[in-house]
Amino acid sequence: MTETPAVEGWFTTGSEPALIASKCQACGTLAFPKGVDYCRNPACDGEEFVDAELSRTGTVWSYTDAQYQPPAPYTPTSDPYQPFALAAVELPEGIVVLGQLASGYGVDSVKVGSPVELVVEPAWTEEDGTVKTMWKWLPTEASKGAQA
Incomplete structure (x- = not known):
């Protein structure tokens, strides 16, 4: 039996799973679910993001x-x-x-x-x-x- 996430890329699996947010490289704002189109901080024009695991x-x-x-x-x-x-x-x-x-x-x-x-x-x-x-x-x- 194969297990796979219902929403690919939103969370990790294993013994210590975590939600995956996007982190704006310009201001550090975290967003979940991941969004890479724009920074969710209205005061930021950041357009570069990295994945960041959130607290469990x-x-x-x-x-x-x-x-x-x-x-x-x-x-x-x-x-x-x-x-x-x-x-x-x-x-x-x-x-x-x-x-x-x-x-x-x-x-x-x-x-x-x-x-x-x-x-x-x-x-x-x-x-x-x-x-x-x-x-x-x-x-x-x-x-x-x-x-x-």
Whole structure:
């Protein structure tokens, strides 16, 4: 079984996965998802960027549950659709990244300010057997015992 990222170039895999941002060479501004067309800092005209790995840990800034099935290109993993939890996570770099909570965790597993860690999990399986993976946020404090 082959595993491959669902979005190529946005995150690394392995035992210590990381999100990959673009870093402006002129001012150092980080942007995720990666964007190489322009600097996201309105005061900068930078046009040269390098990849930069973001911190693997952060704190929950906000969270919700997806009670409805998102539109394409979302690929449902169950039929019927099963709701899942989403968290906006603030990283030490000052970037807020939206992502699904790790499998088995729901909105009862986190609160604003909860620490989380980046993990990579299978998202769906293609017809050819290729497993697509995606980054998710794993609660890392005592509240993680409240799995969904």
